[in-house]
Amino acid sequence: MxxxxxxxxxxxxxxxxxxxxxxxxxxxxxxxxxxxxxxxxxxxxxxxxxxxxxxxxxxxxxxxxxxxxxxxxxxxxxxxxxxxxxxxxxxxxxxxxxxxxxxxxxxxxxxxxxxxxxxxxxxxxxxxxxxxxxxxxxxxxxxxxxxxxxxxxxxxxxxxxxxxxxxxxxxxxxxxxxxxxxxxxxxxxxxxxxxxxxxxxxxxxxxxxxxxxxxxxxxxxxxxxxxxxxxxxxxxxxxxxxxxxxxxxxxxADAAVVRGWYLKTMLVTAIFLASNIALLFWTWSAGTEVMRQSVPPQKLTEGFFSKPFYLTGNNSAARITFYAPLNNAWMSLETMLVKDNDAGQELLVHSQNTNIEYYQGYEGGEHWTEGSTKEYLLVRVPEGGTYRLFVRGVSASGNTADAEEAHHGLNITVTDRAQPSMWAFMAIILCVIILTITAILYSNWKEKEA
Amino acid sequence: MRYLRFIFMALAASSTLLAGGATFAKLGVPVVQHPQGISLKQESLRRSHSGMFRTARGHYGGGIRSHK
Structure with a gap:
């Protein structure tokens, strides 16, 4: 040898x-x-x-x-x-x-x-x-x-x-x-x-x-x-x-090894980031839409029962999505989830208040927005069966503090067997922070003399 | 970066695992308030006499109101 x-x-x-x-x-x-x-x-x-x-x-x-x-x-x-x-x-x-x-x-x-x-x-x-x-x-x-x-x-x-x-x-x-x-x-x-x-x-x-x-x-x-x-x-x-x-x-360690540390850390974090993004998309697309209904302002002021829909139960989550075409306006909603039992009774299982508000404008030549025209409610439902929503709401434009009637319509969507997306969203934020810090450290290391 | 990379990768891995676990366990999603249900009279809801709802509502303000 x-x-x-x-x-x-x-x-x-x-x-x-x-x-x-x-x-x-x-x-x-x-x-x-x-x-x-x-x-x-x-x-x-x-x-x-x-x-x-x-x-x-x-x-x-x-x-x-x-x-x-x-x-x-x-x-x-x-x-x-x-x-x-x-x-x-x-x-x-x-x-x-x-x-x-x-x-x-x-x-x-x-x-x-x-x-x-x-x-x-x-x-x-x-x-x-x-x-x-x-x-x-x-x-x-x-x-x-x-x-x-x-x-x-x-x-x-x-x-x-x-x-x-x-x-x-x-x-x-x-x-x-x-x-x-x-x-x-x-x-x-x-x-x-x-x-x-x-x-x-x-x-x-x-x-x-x-x-x-x-x-x-x-x-x-x-x-x-x-x-x-x-x-x-x-x-x-x-x-x-x-x-x-x-x-x-x-x-x-030599430059090749240190560069490898940075690149591997970024690669691994990027893989986890991609996994979390995939998880987020899955949570958005999971479940079955069981009810969709549009409500005019007058009906919303009076309060109305939605079309009936079936929820699976077994502690699966139901997502109720509200969309109101607001522009520099707010809407206050009171929502009840009502179950129709076999005896023909209406049973209240859940009630919740929701506020939707969306403001936008220009300041210093730049466009700003605040709030959203969409809001979500997510609840776990232990028992399966036929349910309805009772919704009543009021809305007003601008800086009006009180309202007695709705001036905007509302679209409601109910999704059965939905998944919460907040955890994937939080993990995405953490992965982005890690990725950003690593990229900054790598850039500083490259600029710094050995 | 010699040791920091382990912390970063462990954080990314654990957050992903926790996010997956919490999502499937539906952690943070409340159960309906009255699983057995409370009997309601439909009429009372329609006439707004149930006491559950106020007839007028206020808004805490924001956007233009806060002079944005």
């Missing part, structure tokens, strides 16, 4: 003469002298173009035949976790820390991003990133995005040519604040690095990076590392041990 540099299992190579493959010959370190102080320095990576003297701090450009001193680091070394020369063991190979960089954003010295260049003479180099105690490992790659990249916002989606989808963790511009050791390019304090970082959509912890340094774009792929992996690779522990402990991690 072969593993790649991240530790993932790789397919066996299908080569007939694979035993004939020779390993890459190891690069032998080259010795140079610091032009600043004359100290002997060892160049361990053949791609090194910049080396910082560990004695005088001079930044030396060794990319040309003639060595040049580019400058010096500022006083006060950043709090690097790993030292130059420190080991990182992975897959039986030892990588050595040969270069370190500290980046700041918007001049904030209290919030540095640290990068370590680890090198193995046979396996090349890899970058270890550190931010607020969280570590990641990346290597340069040639996989480009299909579109977009730099300048994307947190939560945005990016697809690369290998058909993998990534969620943007954040983007911005780093400023190189400190560098030491050796690097494969010329880096100086104050160099600007435009970056965008991504986490794989599936939440696997894989990461993808895009960086633009001095006009050149580079791509990298890697993995987030948990504390246990870093401890195993470096021999450091989160507390105690011979070496200084690892910094405390905030254990932040």
């Amino acid at each position: 072969m593993k790649d540099w991240t530790g993932d299992v790789m397919p066996e190579p299908k080569l007939k003469n694979r035993h004939a493959i020779r390993p890459r010959p190891a690069y032998k370190p080259k010795q140079i002298k610091c032009k600043g102080c004359g100290a002997a320095l060892s160049v361990k990576d053949e791609h090194t173009e910049l080396i910082v003297c560990e004695y005088c701090g001079s930044q030396l450009d060794i990319s040309e035949a003639e060595q040049r001193v580019l400058g010096k680091n500022p006083p006060g070394k950043p709090a690097f976790t790993f030292e130059i020369g420190e080991s990182w063991r992975r897959g039986g190979a030892r990588f050595e820390c040969i270069g370190r960089m500290a980046f700041i954003e918007e001049g904030d010295l209290a919030d540095m991003t640290l990068s370590y260049l680890f090198y193995n003479p046979r396996m090349g180099s890899m970058w270890i990133g550190e931010y607020r105690g969280s570590f990641s490992m990346t290597r340069p790659c040639h996989v480009m995005p299909l579109a977009g990249g730099l300048g994307m916002k947190r939560g945005d989606t990016l697809e690369t040519w290998d058909r993998r989808k990534w969620i943007c963790e954040g983007s911005g511009v780093y400023e190189l604040y400190y560098v030491d050791g050796a690097l494969p390019w010329i880096a100086q304090k104050g160099d600007k690095v435009e970056y965008a970082e991504f986490a794989q959509e599936d939440g696997s912890g894989n990461i993808y990076e895009i960086e633009r340094i001095k006009g050149e774009i580079e791509y990298g792929q890697g993995k987030r590392l948990d504390t246990a992996t870093v401890a195993a690779a470096t021999g450091r522990k989160s507390s105690g041990g011979k070496k200084p402990p690892l910094p405390k991690s905030r254990d932040d």
